[in-house]
Amino acid sequence: MIDRSEHEWRCRSCGTLLGVERQGKLHLKYKTAQYVVTGPVTAICRRCSELNEITCAPADAASGRAA
Ligand SMILES: [Zn+2]
Known part of the structure; x- marks a missing residue:
């Protein structure tokens, strides 16, 4: 199966x-x-300059969580 977690x-x-x-x-x-x-990761929107933050965890580090 293809992982489509996008x-x-x-x-x-x-x-x-x-x-x-x-x-x-x-x-x-x-x-x-x-x-x-x-x-x-912090990004400043190129359109409205809003500050957006996200934390992106690698898949192997998330193994303790429910898939
Ligand atoms: Zn924006």
């Missing part, structure tokens, strides 16, 4: 897509650059 991270204020969370990792795109990050 979750869009959107600005809480205006709904602009900030990144996509995939299997415990946050994928961010900026022009041609792509970043894959984990842990606490």
Whole structure:
């Protein structure tokens, strides 16, 4: 089975897509650059300058939680 645990991270204020969370990792795109990050992430929305925070836990670190 394919793990489709994908979750869009959107600005809480205006709904602009900030990144996509995939299997415990946050994928961010900026022009041609792509970043894959984990842990606490803060992003400032490019549209409304709202501060958005998320904590992205790696899949193996989340093994103690219910899947
Ligand atoms: Zn925004």
